Amino acid sequence: MTALAIPGLDHAPTTHPGLLAWVQEVAELTTPDAVVWCDGTQDEWNRLTTKLVDAGTFVPLEKRPNSFWCASDPDDVARVEERTFICSKDASDAGPTNNWMDPGEMTALMTDLYRGSMRGRTMYVIPFCMGPLDAEKPMFGVEITDSEYVVVSMHIMTRAGRDVLDRMGSDADFVPCLHSVGKPLEAGEADVSWPCSETKYITHFPETKTIWSFGSGYGGNALLGKKCYSLRIASVLAREEGWLAEHMLILKLTSPTDEVHYIAAAFPSACGKTNLAMLEPTIPGWRVETLGDDIAWMRFGDDGRLYAVNPENGFFGVAPGTNWKTNPNAMRTLEGGNSIYTNVARTPDGDVWWEGMEGTPEILTSWKGEQISPSDSSAGPAAHPNSRYCTPMNQCPVLAQEWDDPQGVPISAILFGGRRATTIPLVAEARDWQHGVFLGATLSSEKTAAAAGTVGQVRRDPMAMLPFIGYNAGDYLRHWGEVGKQADAAKLPSIFYVNWFRRGDDGRFLWPGFGENSRVLKWIVERLEGRASAVETAIGRVPTVEELDLTGLDVRYEDVADALAIDVDEWRAELPLIEEWFDTIGAALPSTMQDELAALRQRLG
Ligand code: SAT
Numbered sequence: 001m002t003a004l005a006i007p008g009l010d011h012a013p014t015t016h017p018g019l020l021a022w023v024q025e026v027a028e029l030t031t032p033d034a035v036v037w038c039d040g041t042q043d044e045w046n047r048l049t050t051k052l053v054d055a056g057t058f059v060p061l062e063k064r065p066n067s068f069w070c071a072s073d074p075d076d077v078a079r080v081e082e083r084t085f086i087c088s089k090d091a092s093d094a095g096p097t098n099n100w101m102d103p104g105e106m107t108a109l110m111t112d113l114y115r116g117s118m119r120g121r122t123m124y125v126i127p128f129c130m131g132p133l134d135a136e137k138p139m140f141g142v143e144i145t146d147s148e149y150v151v152v153s154m155h156i157m158t159r160a161g162r163d164v165l166d167r168m169g170s171d172a173d174f175v176p177c178l179h180s181v182g183k184p185l186e187a188g189e190a191d192v193s194w195p196c197s198e199t200k201y202i203t204h205f206p207e208t209k210t211i212w213s214f215g216s217g218y219g220g221n222a223l224l225g226k227k228c229y230s231l232r233i234a235s236v237l238a239r240e241e242g243w244l245a246e247h248m249l250i251l252k253l254t255s256p257t258d259e260v261h262y263i264a265a266a267f268p269s270a271c272g273k274t275n276l277a278m279l280e281p282t283i284p285g286w287r288v289e290t291l292g293d294d295i296a297w298m299r300f301g302d303d304g305r306l307y308a309v310n311p312e313n314g315f316f317g318v319a320p321g322t323n324w325k326t327n328p329n330a331m332r333t334l335e336g337g338n339s340i341y342t343n344v345a346r347t348p349d350g351d352v353w354w355e356g357m358e359g360t361p362e363i364l365t366s367w368k369g370e371q372i373s374p375s376d377s378s379a380g381p382a383a384h385p386n387s388r389y390c391t392p393m394n395q396c397p398v399l400a401q402e403w404d405d406p407q408g409v410p411i412s413a414i415l416f417g418g419r420r421a422t423t424i425p426l427v428a429e430a431r432d433w434q435h436g437v438f439l440g441a442t443l444s445s446e447k448t449a450a451a452a453g454t455v456g457q458v459r460r461d462p463m464a465m466l467p468f469i470g471y472n473a474g475d476y477l478r479h480w481g482e483v484g485k486q487a488d489a490a491k492l493p494s495i496f497y498v499n500w501f502r503r504g505d506d507g508r509f510l511w512p513g514f515g516e517n518s519r520v521l522k523w524i525v526e527r528l529e530g531r532a533s534a535v536e537t538a539i540g541r542v543p544t545v546e547e548l549d550l551t552g553l554d555v556r557y558e559d560v561a562d563a564l565a566i567d568v569d570e571w572r573a574e575l576p577l578i579e580e581w582f583d584t585i586g587a588a589l590p591s592t593m594q595d596e597l598a599a600l601r602q603r604l605g
């Protein structure tokens, strides 16, 4: 087949020779029925959402304007870490925490998979930009996909379309992102509502800054601007260029006396980043505004401070547990419409529902499409635990006005946190940058449903980046150390470790969490401003119960004391686990991390 036989291929609205050549090459390999250059317009959204409704993939939600319900294949509901690869030339550059394959071998293998993989489908070319388009050096990408679901999701999650292509001109660098659901259609074959393949590969080539994804339609595997570009590839760029690409929310905290602090916080997937980013403080006079809920790119400004930008344009949040109490601002964002819901339940009157949402409808269509009653516990969850909403940032009622400032915002504090039932106190402050890097390097969390695998198991998750570091984890920790030497120590953000999830002996949470976490943020800000005291402990500086503002909070004193406690025996039991983790990283681990571990051991006695 010659390229010109594919309708649309010759209607390229660009003169960019590299882009044109790549699109042509992919079209010849994947042999779609047609090629469409996406323009990012409302018209395109309308056309594709209509197509998805007609195909049975989307169900329009009568109760939510311009919003759609969608159910995935039951085997395509989360990121697939065991199918995710970093294909650096040298295996040691992928390090012990990533899957690796030789780039040549992977290219050959996936080229075979892509051959004819778009047959019977349309190939879409989506020009997109991560971060503001008016940045000095905009971060371009182009995703080629055969999934309409991906196109409309990219409309929400990124700046996508014609403006991006125009700004790219004929010579801008871009990250080529190739995606196919891997389900070609034969002539006359009816499509399924969620096409995907049993064979899945989520592949990154760090040397050529290229992404190839095959077989999955799920967010983190298919919306390639998100984890693949903005974390795995961007972390490689960040290392080369001296900045940080991190799995962090960004929030703006304003005190009753109008002092402003910007805070970035890293938690593993499904550990409450979105809730913290949109938090409604329970203490009077304090205000939180949102700049991002998942990813932060941080670079030093001319003033020596670290500035953060959120590369995304939307929220791809975990639905279950989101409600008017845990995250009223997410609920309000969703009320704006223009959203896609994947794997939640649907009510008979055209609304969505998930576990934890207020009101329990009598009858529901579950994420599996079954008619169930949520009160019938034998039916299983109505919404998949990793079900997601995809919704535009600009509908968030507490969006900070500077959220899309290309300069970013200066970060005062970095929080690391995980989900731990024991050991880790509610909050601890690092002594200095290197100690903070150690806290991040040893971050641990119980596994959640955001990735396929066993939920609940404790695993080490350095800086909540374990599945997202695009290179060797030891080199990554070294890079964090180096970044701390780029600036005057006094200008670096202070680093804190938090754990909202500690439990008492009877299994109940010791700290109420959600809006009450503003009390912890207040202590953090008072530390930054030198107004709060802390107790030096073996693991860092921890507040006493009295140092936390608990005014009006209905909580037992002993519970807060237990939430803050450093149990030396628990910490001694943690040491071999940290050691084992450092052994896993091996020779690339910077010696500073071993020094910190030795110092901790000594302090624990
Ligand atoms: O990977 S996703 O972006 O789909 C969600 C997550 O795991 O953080």
Ligand code: MN
Binding pocket: 247, 268, 269, 270, 294
């Ligand atoms: Mn995430």
